[in-house]
Amino acid sequence: MQVKQEYIQLSDLELSSLLSAGDEIAYTEIYNRYHGALYIHVFNKLRHREDSRDIVHDLFISLWNNRDKLVLKTTLSAYLYTAVRYKVFDLISHREVASRYLESVVKFSEQEDGITDYVIREKQFLAIIEQEIAALPKKMRRVFEMSRMGNLSHKEIAAELDLSEKTVKKQINNSLKILRKKLGMAIFTAFIL
Template sequence: MNKKAFYLWPLRQSYTILADQELAVMMKAGDEAAFNEIYKRYWERLYVVAKHRTGDTYETEEIVQDIFCNLWRKRHSFELTKGFQNYFAVAVKFEVINRMARKNRENRLKKEVSLLSPLADESTSDQLDFNELQSQLALTIKVLPEKCLLVFKLKHEEGYSQKQIAEELNIAEKTVEAHLSKARKTIRIRFGYLAEIAKSVLFF
Protein backbone atom coordinates (compact mmCIF):
# COMPACT_ATOMS: atom_id res chain seq x y z
CA MET A 1 0.00 0.00 0.00
CA ASN A 2 1.47 3.36 -1.01
CA LYS A 3 1.58 6.32 1.36
CA LYS A 4 -1.37 8.10 -0.29
CA ALA A 5 -3.58 5.00 -0.10
CA PHE A 6 -2.53 4.52 3.54
CA TYR A 7 -3.71 8.01 4.50
CA LEU A 8 -6.97 7.66 2.53
CA TRP A 9 -7.90 4.30 4.05
CA PRO A 10 -9.33 5.61 7.38
CA LEU A 11 -11.31 8.25 5.45
CA ARG A 12 -12.85 5.61 3.21
CA GLN A 13 -13.70 3.46 6.18
CA SER A 14 -15.54 6.36 7.83
CA TYR A 15 -18.28 6.27 5.19
CA THR A 16 -19.71 3.13 6.80
CA ILE A 17 -20.64 5.04 9.96
CA LEU A 18 -22.36 7.94 8.21
CA ALA A 19 -26.13 8.39 8.40
CA ASP A 20 -28.28 8.35 5.28
CA GLN A 21 -28.78 12.12 5.34
CA GLU A 22 -25.03 12.70 5.48
CA LEU A 23 -24.42 10.32 2.59
CA ALA A 24 -27.18 12.02 0.59
CA VAL A 25 -25.59 15.45 1.06
CA MET A 26 -22.16 14.14 0.06
CA MET A 27 -23.56 12.32 -2.97
CA LYS A 28 -25.36 15.50 -4.04
CA ALA A 29 -21.98 17.22 -4.05
CA GLY A 30 -20.65 14.52 -6.39
CA ASP A 31 -18.94 12.25 -3.87
CA GLU A 32 -18.71 8.85 -5.58
CA ALA A 33 -17.54 7.12 -2.41
CA ALA A 34 -20.72 8.22 -0.64
CA PHE A 35 -22.79 6.84 -3.53
CA ASN A 36 -20.85 3.57 -3.40
CA GLU A 37 -21.62 3.28 0.31
CA ILE A 38 -25.33 3.81 -0.37
CA TYR A 39 -25.13 1.13 -3.08
CA LYS A 40 -23.42 -1.38 -0.79
CA ARG A 41 -25.78 -0.60 2.06
CA TYR A 42 -29.03 -1.03 0.14
CA TRP A 43 -28.37 -3.13 -2.97
CA GLU A 44 -29.27 -6.46 -1.40
CA ARG A 45 -32.45 -5.12 0.20
CA LEU A 46 -33.66 -3.74 -3.13
CA TYR A 47 -32.82 -6.97 -4.88
CA VAL A 48 -34.86 -9.05 -2.41
CA VAL A 49 -37.91 -6.78 -2.71
CA ALA A 50 -37.74 -6.57 -6.51
CA LYS A 51 -37.19 -10.32 -6.87
CA HIS A 52 -40.22 -10.98 -4.67
CA ARG A 53 -42.34 -8.81 -6.99
CA THR A 54 -41.00 -10.02 -10.35
CA GLY A 55 -39.79 -13.56 -9.72
CA ASP A 56 -37.26 -13.02 -12.50
CA THR A 57 -33.53 -12.80 -11.71
CA TYR A 58 -32.48 -10.95 -14.86
CA GLU A 59 -35.27 -8.38 -14.67
CA THR A 60 -34.64 -7.89 -10.95
CA GLU A 61 -30.99 -7.06 -11.60
CA GLU A 62 -32.03 -4.60 -14.31
CA ILE A 63 -34.53 -2.92 -12.01
CA VAL A 64 -32.04 -2.47 -9.17
CA GLN A 65 -29.35 -1.23 -11.55
CA ASP A 66 -31.74 1.28 -13.13
CA ILE A 67 -32.77 2.63 -9.73
CA PHE A 68 -29.18 3.30 -8.71
CA CYS A 69 -28.28 4.73 -12.12
CA ASN A 70 -31.21 7.12 -11.91
CA LEU A 71 -30.23 8.11 -8.38
CA TRP A 72 -26.70 9.01 -9.49
CA ARG A 73 -27.96 10.75 -12.61
CA LYS A 74 -30.20 13.10 -10.63
CA ARG A 75 -27.85 13.46 -7.66
CA HIS A 76 -27.40 17.25 -8.02
CA SER A 77 -31.13 17.87 -7.51
CA PHE A 78 -31.73 14.98 -5.11
CA GLU A 79 -33.29 15.68 -1.69
CA LEU A 80 -33.67 12.90 0.89
CA THR A 81 -36.63 13.34 3.23
CA LYS A 82 -37.28 10.11 5.12
CA GLY A 83 -34.13 8.03 4.69
CA PHE A 84 -32.95 5.79 1.89
CA GLN A 85 -34.92 2.79 3.09
CA ASN A 86 -38.16 4.66 2.48
CA TYR A 87 -36.87 6.18 -0.77
CA PHE A 88 -35.82 2.83 -2.21
CA ALA A 89 -39.04 1.13 -1.09
CA VAL A 90 -41.01 3.61 -3.21
CA ALA A 91 -38.46 3.53 -6.04
CA VAL A 92 -38.50 -0.24 -6.46
CA LYS A 93 -42.30 -0.32 -6.30
CA PHE A 94 -42.50 2.39 -8.95
CA GLU A 95 -39.96 0.69 -11.24
CA VAL A 96 -41.68 -2.69 -11.05
CA ILE A 97 -45.10 -1.17 -11.74
CA ASN A 98 -43.68 0.96 -14.55
CA ARG A 99 -42.20 -2.09 -16.27
CA MET A 100 -45.38 -4.12 -15.86
CA ALA A 101 -47.45 -1.25 -17.22
CA ARG A 102 -45.11 -0.83 -20.18
CA LYS A 103 -45.39 -4.52 -21.05
CA ASN A 104 -49.17 -4.43 -20.78
CA ARG A 105 -49.35 -1.31 -22.92
CA GLU A 106 -47.07 -2.81 -25.57
CA ASN A 107 -49.14 -6.00 -25.70
CA ARG A 108 -52.39 -4.06 -25.98
CA LEU A 109 -50.92 -1.74 -28.58
CA LYS A 110 -49.82 -4.71 -30.69
CA LYS A 111 -53.39 -6.01 -30.63
CA GLU A 112 -54.74 -2.58 -31.54
CA VAL A 113 -52.25 -2.20 -34.40
CA SER A 114 -53.09 -5.68 -35.69
CA LEU A 115 -56.76 -4.66 -35.85
CA LEU A 116 -55.84 -1.47 -37.68
CA SER A 117 -53.40 -3.11 -40.07
CA PRO A 118 -55.96 -3.55 -42.89
CA LEU A 119 -56.69 0.16 -42.67
CA ALA A 120 -52.99 0.89 -42.64
CA ASP A 121 -52.62 -0.93 -45.95
CA GLU A 122 -55.22 1.37 -47.44
CA SER A 123 -53.85 4.52 -45.85
CA THR A 124 -50.29 4.55 -44.56
CA SER A 125 -50.72 8.14 -43.42
CA ASP A 126 -53.52 7.07 -41.05
CA GLN A 127 -51.23 4.52 -39.45
CA LEU A 128 -48.43 7.07 -39.13
CA ASP A 129 -50.84 9.50 -37.49
CA PHE A 130 -51.89 6.79 -35.05
CA ASN A 131 -48.27 6.01 -34.18
CA GLU A 132 -47.44 9.69 -33.74
CA LEU A 133 -50.41 10.23 -31.45
CA GLN A 134 -49.46 7.23 -29.35
CA SER A 135 -45.88 8.46 -29.13
CA GLN A 136 -46.86 11.99 -28.09
CA LEU A 137 -49.29 10.69 -25.49
CA ALA A 138 -46.66 8.41 -24.01
CA LEU A 139 -44.24 11.34 -23.75
CA THR A 140 -46.88 13.55 -22.15
CA ILE A 141 -47.68 10.96 -19.51
CA LYS A 142 -44.03 10.16 -18.90
CA VAL A 143 -43.25 13.70 -17.73
CA LEU A 144 -45.99 13.75 -15.09
CA PRO A 145 -44.66 14.16 -11.53
CA GLU A 146 -43.36 10.85 -10.19
CA LYS A 147 -46.16 10.10 -7.71
CA CYS A 148 -48.81 11.34 -10.16
CA LEU A 149 -47.39 9.06 -12.85
CA LEU A 150 -47.36 6.09 -10.49
CA VAL A 151 -51.01 6.64 -9.51
CA PHE A 152 -52.00 7.07 -13.17
CA LYS A 153 -50.34 3.82 -14.21
CA LEU A 154 -51.86 1.87 -11.34
CA LYS A 155 -55.33 3.17 -12.21
CA HIS A 156 -55.35 3.07 -16.00
CA GLU A 157 -52.81 0.40 -16.87
CA GLU A 158 -53.01 -2.01 -13.94
CA GLY A 159 -56.73 -1.59 -13.28
CA TYR A 160 -56.42 -0.72 -9.58
CA SER A 161 -59.35 0.98 -7.88
CA GLN A 162 -58.70 4.27 -6.08
CA LYS A 163 -59.00 2.45 -2.77
CA GLN A 164 -56.44 -0.16 -3.84
CA ILE A 165 -54.04 2.56 -4.98
CA ALA A 166 -54.41 4.36 -1.65
CA GLU A 167 -53.61 1.13 0.21
CA GLU A 168 -50.72 0.24 -2.11
CA LEU A 169 -49.04 3.64 -1.78
CA ASN A 170 -50.16 4.34 1.79
CA ILE A 171 -51.86 7.61 0.88
CA ALA A 172 -55.39 9.00 1.25
CA GLU A 173 -58.01 8.29 -1.42
CA LYS A 174 -58.45 12.06 -1.80
CA THR A 175 -54.76 12.27 -2.69
CA VAL A 176 -55.22 9.54 -5.29
CA GLU A 177 -58.15 11.43 -6.75
CA ALA A 178 -56.10 14.63 -6.89
CA HIS A 179 -53.24 12.89 -8.76
CA LEU A 180 -55.65 11.38 -11.29
CA SER A 181 -57.37 14.70 -11.82
CA LYS A 182 -54.01 16.37 -12.44
CA ALA A 183 -53.03 13.71 -14.98
CA ARG A 184 -56.31 14.01 -16.88
CA LYS A 185 -56.06 17.79 -16.89
CA THR A 186 -52.53 17.61 -18.29
CA ILE A 187 -53.72 15.36 -21.14
CA ARG A 188 -56.72 17.59 -21.89
CA ILE A 189 -54.56 20.71 -22.01
CA ARG A 190 -52.01 19.01 -24.27
CA PHE A 191 -54.43 17.33 -26.69
CA GLY A 192 -57.73 19.22 -26.38
CA TYR A 193 -60.50 17.43 -28.30
CA LEU A 194 -58.09 14.59 -29.10
CA ALA A 195 -58.07 13.62 -25.42
CA GLU A 196 -61.00 11.27 -26.03
CA ILE A 197 -59.08 9.56 -28.83
CA ALA A 198 -56.10 9.42 -26.50
CA LYS A 199 -58.10 7.26 -24.13
CA SER A 200 -58.47 4.51 -26.71
CA VAL A 201 -54.84 4.78 -27.84
CA LEU A 202 -53.36 4.38 -24.38
CA PHE A 203 -56.23 2.26 -23.05
CA PHE A 204 -57.28 4.40 -20.08
Protein backbone atom coordinates (compact mmCIF):
# COMPACT_ATOMS: atom_id res chain seq x y z
CA MET A 1 0.00 0.00 0.00
CA GLN A 2 1.43 3.33 -1.00
CA VAL A 3 1.37 6.16 1.51
CA LYS A 4 -0.40 9.29 0.38
CA GLN A 5 1.70 12.43 0.42
CA GLU A 6 -0.47 14.14 3.06
CA TYR A 7 0.17 11.27 5.52
CA ILE A 8 3.91 11.86 5.28
CA GLN A 9 3.29 15.38 6.59
CA LEU A 10 1.31 14.22 9.65
CA SER A 11 2.76 14.21 13.15
CA ASP A 12 3.17 10.99 15.09
CA LEU A 13 0.26 11.98 17.32
CA GLU A 14 -2.02 12.46 14.32
CA LEU A 15 -0.90 9.16 12.83
CA SER A 16 -1.51 7.40 16.16
CA SER A 17 -5.06 8.73 16.27
CA LEU A 18 -5.71 7.58 12.72
CA LEU A 19 -4.17 4.20 13.48
CA SER A 20 -6.45 3.78 16.51
CA ALA A 21 -9.37 4.35 14.15
CA GLY A 22 -8.12 1.57 11.86
CA ASP A 23 -6.49 3.68 9.14
CA GLU A 24 -4.20 1.35 7.17
CA ILE A 25 -2.40 4.19 5.41
CA ALA A 26 -1.48 5.73 8.78
CA TYR A 27 -0.16 2.30 9.86
CA THR A 28 1.94 2.07 6.69
CA GLU A 29 3.38 5.53 7.30
CA ILE A 30 4.28 4.61 10.91
CA TYR A 31 5.90 1.43 9.59
CA ASN A 32 7.87 3.39 6.99
CA ARG A 33 9.03 5.95 9.57
CA TYR A 34 10.18 3.57 12.25
CA HIS A 35 10.86 0.13 10.80
CA GLY A 36 14.48 0.77 9.76
CA ALA A 37 15.50 2.57 12.95
CA LEU A 38 13.86 -0.07 15.15
CA TYR A 39 15.58 -2.85 13.21
CA ILE A 40 19.00 -1.20 13.68
CA HIS A 41 18.25 -0.67 17.38
CA VAL A 42 17.35 -4.35 17.89
CA PHE A 43 20.23 -5.58 15.75
CA ASN A 44 22.68 -3.56 17.86
CA LYS A 45 21.38 -5.43 20.92
CA LEU A 46 21.17 -8.95 19.49
CA ARG A 47 23.63 -9.03 16.57
CA HIS A 48 21.34 -11.50 14.84
CA ARG A 49 19.58 -10.49 11.62
CA GLU A 50 16.71 -12.97 11.62
CA ASP A 51 15.85 -12.45 15.29
CA SER A 52 16.02 -8.68 14.80
CA ARG A 53 13.70 -8.86 11.78
CA ASP A 54 11.30 -11.15 13.64
CA ILE A 55 11.11 -8.88 16.68
CA VAL A 56 10.41 -5.76 14.63
CA HIS A 57 7.91 -7.67 12.49
CA ASP A 58 6.13 -8.96 15.62
CA LEU A 59 6.05 -5.45 17.05
CA PHE A 60 4.27 -4.06 14.00
CA ILE A 61 1.84 -7.00 13.88
CA SER A 62 1.04 -6.38 17.53
CA LEU A 63 0.68 -2.65 16.88
CA TRP A 64 -1.89 -3.31 14.17
CA ASN A 65 -3.74 -6.03 16.07
CA ASN A 66 -4.03 -3.83 19.17
CA ARG A 67 -4.58 -0.51 17.38
CA ASP A 68 -8.00 -0.01 18.95
CA LYS A 69 -6.45 -0.26 22.43
CA LEU A 70 -3.52 2.05 21.66
CA VAL A 71 -3.20 4.74 24.33
CA LEU A 72 0.02 6.71 24.20
CA LYS A 73 1.24 8.11 27.50
CA THR A 74 4.36 9.35 25.76
CA THR A 75 5.48 9.87 22.17
CA LEU A 76 4.91 7.26 19.49
CA SER A 77 8.65 6.75 19.06
CA ALA A 78 9.14 6.22 22.82
CA TYR A 79 6.24 3.76 22.81
CA LEU A 80 7.70 1.79 19.90
CA TYR A 81 11.22 1.71 21.34
CA THR A 82 9.91 0.60 24.74
CA ALA A 83 7.76 -2.11 23.15
CA VAL A 84 10.65 -3.41 21.07
CA ARG A 85 12.91 -3.36 24.14
CA TYR A 86 10.43 -5.62 25.97
CA LYS A 87 10.37 -7.97 22.98
CA VAL A 88 14.20 -8.14 23.10
CA PHE A 89 14.03 -8.89 26.85
CA ASP A 90 11.49 -11.64 26.21
CA LEU A 91 13.70 -13.23 23.54
CA ILE A 92 16.79 -13.07 25.77
CA SER A 93 14.80 -14.53 28.66
CA HIS A 94 13.53 -17.33 26.43
CA ARG A 95 17.08 -18.06 25.28
CA GLU A 96 18.29 -18.19 28.89
CA VAL A 97 15.56 -20.69 29.77
CA ALA A 98 16.40 -22.78 26.71
CA SER A 99 20.09 -22.63 27.56
CA ARG A 100 19.45 -23.71 31.16
CA TYR A 101 17.27 -26.53 29.90
CA LEU A 102 20.00 -27.70 27.51
CA GLU A 103 22.57 -27.56 30.31
CA SER A 104 20.32 -29.63 32.56
CA VAL A 105 19.84 -32.22 29.80
CA VAL A 106 23.61 -32.47 29.35
CA LYS A 107 24.14 -32.80 33.11
CA PHE A 108 21.39 -35.37 33.29
CA SER A 109 22.97 -37.49 30.58
CA GLU A 110 26.33 -37.38 32.37
CA GLN A 111 24.97 -38.47 35.75
CA GLU A 112 24.70 -42.01 37.00
CA ASP A 113 21.44 -43.95 36.91
CA GLY A 114 21.18 -44.01 40.74
CA ILE A 115 20.06 -40.40 40.92
CA THR A 116 17.76 -40.46 37.89
CA ASP A 117 14.58 -40.33 39.99
CA TYR A 118 15.84 -37.31 41.92
CA VAL A 119 16.76 -35.48 38.73
CA ILE A 120 13.38 -36.18 37.15
CA ARG A 121 11.55 -34.87 40.22
CA GLU A 122 13.78 -31.81 40.32
CA LYS A 123 13.03 -31.10 36.65
CA GLN A 124 9.33 -31.50 37.30
CA PHE A 125 9.54 -29.02 40.19
CA LEU A 126 11.52 -26.59 38.03
CA ALA A 127 8.95 -26.87 35.25
CA ILE A 128 6.18 -26.10 37.74
CA ILE A 129 8.14 -23.13 39.06
CA GLU A 130 8.81 -21.79 35.56
CA GLN A 131 5.11 -22.21 34.74
CA GLU A 132 4.10 -20.22 37.82
CA ILE A 133 6.66 -17.51 37.06
CA ALA A 134 5.30 -17.30 33.50
CA ALA A 135 1.79 -16.87 34.95
CA LEU A 136 2.79 -13.72 36.85
CA PRO A 137 1.52 -10.44 35.40
CA LYS A 138 3.82 -9.37 32.55
CA LYS A 139 5.50 -6.38 34.22
CA MET A 140 5.83 -8.18 37.55
CA ARG A 141 7.34 -11.22 35.78
CA ARG A 142 9.85 -9.03 33.94
CA VAL A 143 11.03 -7.38 37.18
CA PHE A 144 11.20 -10.76 38.95
CA GLU A 145 13.18 -12.40 36.13
CA MET A 146 15.63 -9.50 35.98
CA SER A 147 16.16 -9.82 39.73
CA ARG A 148 16.33 -13.57 40.16
CA MET A 149 17.57 -14.77 36.79
CA GLY A 150 19.45 -11.71 35.60
CA ASN A 151 20.96 -11.09 39.06
CA LEU A 152 20.32 -7.35 38.72
CA SER A 153 19.99 -5.09 41.73
CA HIS A 154 16.83 -3.12 42.42
CA LYS A 155 18.67 0.00 41.32
CA GLU A 156 19.76 -1.57 38.01
CA ILE A 157 16.25 -2.85 37.30
CA ALA A 158 14.74 0.54 38.14
CA ALA A 159 17.14 2.26 35.74
CA GLU A 160 16.57 -0.29 32.96
CA LEU A 161 12.77 -0.18 33.18
CA ASP A 162 12.47 3.49 34.12
CA LEU A 163 10.79 2.70 37.45
CA SER A 164 11.47 3.77 41.03
CA GLU A 165 13.46 1.42 43.24
CA LYS A 166 10.45 1.32 45.57
CA THR A 167 8.26 0.05 42.71
CA VAL A 168 10.85 -2.59 41.81
CA LYS A 169 11.05 -3.76 45.42
CA LYS A 170 7.25 -3.92 45.67
CA GLN A 171 6.98 -5.88 42.39
CA ILE A 172 9.55 -8.43 43.60
CA ASN A 173 7.88 -8.77 47.01
CA ASN A 174 4.48 -9.25 45.35
CA SER A 175 5.99 -11.86 43.00
CA LEU A 176 7.44 -13.76 45.94
CA LYS A 177 4.11 -13.68 47.82
CA ILE A 178 2.26 -15.04 44.79
CA LEU A 179 4.84 -17.76 44.16
CA ARG A 180 4.98 -18.73 47.84
CA LYS A 181 1.20 -19.12 47.89
CA LYS A 182 1.02 -21.11 44.65
CA LEU A 183 4.07 -23.31 45.13
CA GLY A 184 3.92 -24.04 48.82
CA MET A 185 6.63 -23.15 51.30
CA ALA A 186 8.87 -26.23 50.79
CA ILE A 187 9.24 -25.89 47.04
CA PHE A 188 9.47 -22.11 47.25
CA THR A 189 12.26 -22.22 49.86
CA ALA A 190 14.21 -24.95 48.07
CA PHE A 191 14.19 -23.47 44.59
CA ILE A 192 13.36 -19.75 44.64
CA LEU A 193 15.37 -18.41 47.57
